[in-house]
Amino acid sequence: MISQSIGKLNLIFRAAAELFAENGIDATPTAQIAARAGVANGTLFHYFMTKDDLIRALYSVSKKDILGAVLADLDEKQPFFVILHGMREALINWTLANPNTARFLMQYETSPAFLRESLSDQLTAVLEALIRLGIGNGELAQLSAEMHRNFILAHLNDIMKQIILNPKLSDDYLEASFLLIRRALRQDKKR
Amino acid sequence: MISQSIGKLNLIFRAAAELFAENGIDATPTAQIAARAGVANGTLFHYFMTKDDLIRALYSVSKKDILGAVLADLDEKQPFFVILHGMREALINWTLANPNTARFLMQYETSPAFLRESLSDQLTAVLEALIRLGIGNGELAQLSAEMHRNFILAHLNDIMKQIILNPKLSDDYLEASFLLIRRALRQDKKR
Amino acid sequence: MISQSIGKLNLIFRAAAELFAENGIDATPTAQIAARAGVANGTLFHYFMTKDDLIRALYSVSKKDILGAVLADLDEKQPFFVILHGMREALINWTLANPNTARFLMQYETSPAFLRESLSDQLTAVLEALIRLGIGNGELAQLSAEMHRNFILAHLNDIMKQIILNPKLSDDYLEASFLLIRRALRQDKKR
Amino acid sequence: MISQSIGKLNLIFRAAAELFAENGIDATPTAQIAARAGVANGTLFHYFMTKDDLIRALYSVSKKDILGAVLADLDEKQPFFVILHGMREALINWTLANPNTARFLMQYETSPAFLRESLSDQLTAVLEALIRLGIGNGELAQLSAEMHRNFILAHLNDIMKQIILNPKLSDDYLEASFLLIRRALRQDKKR
DNA sequence: CATGAATGAGCATTCATTCAT
DNA sequence: GATGAATGAATGCTCATTCAT
Incomplete structure (x- = not known):
């Protein structure tokens, strides 16, 4: 794993933007964001305390x-x-x-x-x-x-x-x- | 019952518009709409098969x-x-x-x-x-x-x-x- | 309306038997029975006090x-x-x-x-x-x-x-x- | 946690079989199954996407x-x-x-x-x-x-x-x- | 008798969030 | 940090039942 890491945080941001755009902010479960980002469900909450935090950060x-x-x-x-x-x-x-x-x-x-x-x-x-x-x-x-x-x-x-x-x-x-x-x-x- | 009846349907429409404006469409539970409209929860679904139907009708x-x-x-x-x-x-x-x-x-x-x-x-x-x-x-x-x-x-x-x-x-x-x-x-x- | 009346009660029995056979007893709403029997929702409860009564009577x-x-x-x-x-x-x-x-x-x-x-x-x-x-x-x-x-x-x-x-x-x-x-x-x- | 863990899935299966036998499949709420299995309501849906899935799996x-x-x-x-x-x-x-x-x-x-x-x-x-x-x-x-x-x-x-x-x-x-x-x-x- | 609008308790299911590993 | 199983409060929706007309 030399360095293909875009960083999980950015993977989450990217996945969130995609899904929010496609289906709407409220209609997008955090689990779906984590899945598309390729990280575990709980990982998302290491970076953002709440879903709202993620939205505001994004x-x-x-x-x-x-x-x-x-x-x-x-x-x-x-x-x-x-x-x-x-x-x-x-x-x-x-x-x-x-x-x-x-x-x-x-x-x-x-x-x-x-x-x-x-x-x-x-x-x-x-x-x-x-x-x-x-x-x-x-x-x-x-x-x-x-x-x-x-x-x-x-x-x-x-x-x-x-x-x-x-x-x-x-x-x-x-x-x-x-x-x-x-x-x-x-x-x-x-x- | 003299005549103050605006009709339950319109009460629901009015309540929905208010709450959607105040808190957002997705953030508004149907129970809250029914409560503000002064009707029972189930009544809302008597007029609209789904919440989405209500939104589209409104x-x-x-x-x-x-x-x-x-x-x-x-x-x-x-x-x-x-x-x-x-x-x-x-x-x-x-x-x-x-x-x-x-x-x-x-x-x-x-x-x-x-x-x-x-x-x-x-x-x-x-x-x-x-x-x-x-x-x-x-x-x-x-x-x-x-x-x-x-x-x-x-x-x-x-x-x-x-x-x-x-x-x-x-x-x-x-x-x-x-x-x-x-x-x-x-x-x-x-x- | 000369006499085509099979009697609402029998219409309800017949409709109930059909729907119970097709979809199951518990999976059949009384509203559906009334609809297929061609009577109003409330009519069913004139003949049977509860759904269970209807089932037992049938x-x-x-x-x-x-x-x-x-x-x-x-x-x-x-x-x-x-x-x-x-x-x-x-x-x-x-x-x-x-x-x-x-x-x-x-x-x-x-x-x-x-x-x-x-x-x-x-x-x-x-x-x-x-x-x-x-x-x-x-x-x-x-x-x-x-x-x-x-x-x-x-x-x-x-x-x-x-x-x-x-x-x-x-x-x-x-x-x-x-x-x-x-x-x-x-x-x-x-x- | 010595080893009494039968696994939540089996606890759910067992509870479901008991309640289905006692009260009937349709008459048994998922909440009751979860309660008797000693797990949270949501846990049941972690193992089975729907109640019907649980029934078929059982x-x-x-x-x-x-x-x-x-x-x-x-x-x-x-x-x-x-x-x-x-x-x-x-x-x-x-x-x-x-x-x-x-x-x-x-x-x-x-x-x-x-x-x-x-x-x-x-x-x-x-x-x-x-x-x-x-x-x-x-x-x-x-x-x-x-x-x-x-x-x-x-x-x-x-x-x-x-x-x-x-x-x-x-x-x-x-x-x-x-x-x-x-x-x-x-x-x-x-x- | 008959109606069907109205009710509200009850249910399956969702989902943000937690936490032991 | 990272994981994902587990949680349970919250929500949309169903449906037997009531009742004013």
Whole structure:
């Protein structure tokens, strides 16, 4: 057994994401997760005290992963829509590479348990900072940063959902839809 | 027994919507639904053969209700954005009046069970028809009806979610956000 | 509605016998019996206070019916084996005509509830009387009436089971098997 | 834990046989079986996926046991009726030693679920082979092996039932009843 | 008599969690 | 750490029985 060990913990995470995506979080027994991960039933509870712990840990790890991907290589010197386009592209690629995790995230963030927390994440903060810059330098319309942010987040969320339902979404469609965002948010050329 | 009978079936529907919204669909035992509805446990299964049947029936009824509200009083003679604005207003009012049902709908439509069906509803059809008219008479940009439709549905979905999280969302905010949609989709004045 | 009424009670009896034979006594819900009988659920409990009452009543009626058939036209003047052959023939015909009731009887008489009673019926009595006559006049072997009786009852029971499993049992087989009984029980010709 | 462990599985089998014999298969809740076996409710379902699985497994095990007992020490060199007598004795002893299992077997083999299968077991096969030998060497009457077999099986079944109802059945009775079988089946001395 | 909606105790089964090995 | 047998509280569902109409 030289080193094929991905680590049981990661095997569990992977199995959980798969099964949560396929059958739903509540509909997935821990025994099934352990089985697909190839570990014993009890092993899962060595890593996570409760099933809920596993869910929250998976959420935390996944969120960090997706944010890392979206916020990487972010060059604040670029124009706003160039940055946004890059972020969106990163999001799309991550979703294509991690469809199960994406589906798990969408599912979890709609659950009553999660909505009660309704935490604002790092993306919100970065986005708002960029938006303020964009409004300041005349790229974006004179609207509240909140409005811009919500609009953008709604779009990103929607794109993610569409990718999940149809991974072969054409580049043409994606580019055209980005144009709509741009038209909505940019400062009017004249006056 | 003067006449306070809303009917046990509706009591069950109401109780289910409440509890599903509060605690989640899977986290709600049928016994709890029956208790809150004020009926015996077995009565629930007199109306619905399984818990899943109840869920689907509630979804079906709720969907019909929300669509009825949104598509009522629809005057096709009006300009596109006037119609759209009216539909959005109806949606907002319905959501404010039926917050539990709204939360149930959002939850159910994210579930793997539902995504497998991924049915397109009456709203999709009506919207596409209106969009074609709008494109035809120059109100809307020369983009695919599909693109317009997805953009609008994403917005409506987002507004609904925001209303649920914050029912006191200001009219100013709502009007401004509608403007963004309009800017994105309208035909550019000048060529 | 001139007179097609077989009477709800008999409809219930018939439906119960059918379903008990098909699926087992315990596996048959009263609701199903009522449904097949074409009466309302509650109606069944107008005729029988409990399901158990229905079962016992059906047993009582069925037992009377089968005994009536087997003991009819019994001519005590005839030789023992002629009488026995006639009784067996009546039993076979009754079983062929009432397969469901026959299956119900066999099922019920094996149930722990019934075995606790272990009542001896009219057939036992009649048989023992005939046996004593047969022993007396030299037709039957000099064995206890109990032994003869058990032997005969075991055979009748077995024939009934075989008819149920295979209604087309040939006459040749039946006649040959009767010969075996006769050989077993008759008085040896020579001393 | 010195060694009194009979194994939970066997504890469950034993408890099930007892309760099935006492109260009937359908009338026995799994919770009661688990309780009498001294294990937790869930443990039963660790060994058997469903109650029906438990029933079938108990039947399979019991049938193997009784057949093992009846077919052991079978010396084909002996005359037919000596062999048959030995088999019957083994059956009687097994029934006396395992009354609960015996009652369970009789109950189960009368159930509609079982009758649908109506499998012929190893005993049938062995018996038929012996019968053919017996017919061949002139011990048995010139009748079909099927007829002999059914006659014998009916008798064995009846003896088992009598033992269950009255374990103190006298040896005299048993021997006399065996004589009847012999008279029925043996080849007539004189041509 | 007849109905069938309503009841609730009872049951099979599930599953997160524990723990001795 | 790792295992998986064992646990028992929780849950969906069944069904004999009741009763108002």
